[in-house]
Amino acid sequence: MKDASAATAPDLVFTPTRAAGLDRLETFLPYAGRAYAETRNHDLPGHENVSRLSPWISHRAVTEAEVAAKVLSKYSASTAEKLLSEVVWRTYFKGWLERRPGIWTDYRQGLKAARDRLATSGGLRRAWEDACGGNTGIAPFDHWAGELVETGYLHNHARMWFASIWMHTLRLPWELGADFFLRHLLDGDAASNTLSWRWVAGLHTKGRPYPARASNIAKFTGDRFDARTLGHQLTPSGEVEALDGPPHPDPKTVPQDVALPTGRIGLLLHEDDLRPDYLRTRGLDPAGTAVLIAPAARSPLTVAPQVAAFTRKLAEDALGGLPDPGPVTDRGEDIARWAAGFDHVVTPYAPTGWLRTALDALPVETLRPVRDWDLAAWPHATAGFFKVKKVIPDILDTIPSDLGHI
Numbered sequence: 227m228k229d230a231s232a233a234t235a236p237d238l239v240f241t242p243t244r245a246a247g248l249d250r251l252e253t254f255l256p257y258a259g260r261a262y263a264e265t266r267n268h269d270l271p272g273h274e275n276v277s278r279l280s281p282w283i284s285h286r287a288v289t290e291a292e293v294a295a296k297v298l299s300k301y302s303a304s305t306a307e308k309l310l311s312e313v314v315w316r317t318y319f320k321g322w323l324e325r326r327p328g329i330w331t332d333y334r335q336g337l338k339a340a341r342d343r344l345a346t347s348g349g350l351r352r353a354w355e356d357a358c359g360g361n362t363g364i365a366p367f368d369h370w371a372g373e374l375v376e377t378g379y380l381h382n383h384a385r386m387w388f389a390s391i392w393m394h395t396l397r398l399p400w401e402l403g404a405d406f407f408l409r410h411l412l413d414g415d416a417a418s419n420t421l422s423w424r425w426v427a428g429l430h431t432k433g434r435p436y437p438a439r440a441s442n443i444a445k446f447t448g449d450r451f452d453a454r455t456l457g458h459q460l461t462p463s464g465e466v467e468a469l470d471g472p473p474h475p476d477p478k479t480v481p482q483d484v485a486l487p488t489g490r491i492g493l494l495l496h497e498d499d500l501r502p503d504y505l506r507t508r509g510l511d512p513a514g515t516a517v518l519i520a521p522a523a524r525s526p527l528t529v530a531p532q533v534a535a536f537t538r539k540l541a542e543d544a545l546g547g548l549p550d551p552g553p554v555t556d557r558g559e560d561i562a563r564w565a566a567g568f569d570h571v572v573t574p575y576a577p578t579g580w581l582r583t584a585l586d587a588l589p590v591e592t593l594r595p596v597r598d599w600d601l602a603a604w605p606h607a608t609a610g611f612f613k614v615k616k617v618i619p620d621i622l623d624t625i626p627s628d629l630g631h632i
């Protein structure tokens with residue numbers, strides 16, 4: 227099995243610094259308007275038609291607001307509409323899961339049940355190993371498995387086709403596929419990943435699964451994969467059945483914002499939010515800083531070395547220029563020792579996922595102010611994307627006026 231978790235980390239294709247993310251944003255800017263709208267669905271070698279910003283955005287080393295501000299400094303909102311709405315899809319998924327955290331717990335339980343089945347079913351285990359190792363004989367699927375393991379990134383359309391073939395053609399448990407993604411994606415995100423896999427399954431938009439069709443794959447991959455051969459290997463009719471699941475739980479209330487305390491403050495960044503910009507704007511003047519990371523907690527299996535390295539290095543980079551930088555650590559006791567020097571610890575709000583679990587387990591009380599961007603969007607993340615899409619102008623209104631000049 228060619229699973230990179232067992233191998234040493236290859237050189238990172240994505241440089242783990244905020245400066246590299248900002249460079250990527252600058253380089254992508256000429257393509258962020260009409261070109262993106264017209265070509266973004268094509269999965270082509272090099273992926274220059276999409277931003278490839280997700281490894282930075284998912285850790286908020288570059289924020290959604292910064293991307294939007296930069297794009298709006300060059301294009302009108304209507305020309306940039308496609309890119310802006312993709313960025314807001316991320317916000318929608320985060321809000322949707324935040325308001326139904328049980329879906330994350332269910333995913334982790336489903337993963338445990340699927341792993342138990344791996345232990346008792348040799349056939350399932352072999353099929354899972356072949357899928358992760360890119361040995362299924364389905365050419366594009368095997369190619370994407372290798373690309374993911376090697377680079378830590380896949381194009382959105384490839385992720386959709388891959389997930390569809392995983393569950394609807396190979397009939398593997400979707401939770402094992404979502405876990406394979408989380409172990410290898412540099413941008414691995416509890417909300418975007420879990421809800422996208424559920425969307426492909428027909429569990430998020432109930433009863434409407436996503437089929438990977440041979441002609442669609444051939445068309446949007448520049449005919450790199452032969453539609454005739456593929457057609458037989460996918461589902462012959464091109465149709466797939468939705469997976470079954472319970473109704474969505476009712477949405478919980480939106481998390482409350484909190485005021486900044488006075489006294490000697492420690493600022494605790496974490497791998498889901500490495501930019502304290504909004505806290506500084508609200509007047510936070512920390513006496514010291516540290517970062518909580520938890521890449522190994524993405525999965526009960528071994529997480530790819532390049533994911534762990536990317537997360538740690540990006541976190542170390544985030545401390546540059548901040549007052550009295552302390553530890554970058556996944557150890558609660560290190561944070562407790564560091565926190566003892568302060569009256570209060572303030573941390574950016576951490577949405578549902580493995581990092582929040584790690585934060586909640588700290589033996590330290592933390593105050594967690596919420597970003598204005600999320601506060602504008604999350605009240606509307608109760609059903610489909612359309613409700614959040616309607617308030618994009620309000621979300622964009624939360625961007626501080628000086629952000630366009632980064």
Ligand SMILES: Cc1cc2nc3c(=O)[nH]c(=O)nc-3n(C[C@H](O)[C@H](O)[C@H](O)COP(=O)(O)OP(=O)(O)OC[C@H]3O[C@@H](n4cnc5c(N)ncnc54)[C@H](O)[C@@H]3O)c2cc1C
Binds near residue numbers: 381385407419
């Ligand atoms: C099965 C599956 C799993 C996924 N898992 C993740 C994940 O773990 N982490 C993750 O960040 N995204 C995930 N996505 C969403 C999407 O594929 C990636 O965000 C996107 O491909 C990142 O590439 P990019 O930065 O070049 O995107 P661009 O097309 O350049 O888009 C710009 C930004 O918008 C956001 N975005 C774009 N498309 C989506 C989308 N469909 N959903 C949510 N946000 C989006 C991302 O922050 C992205 O960086 C998943 C999608 C699928 C179908």
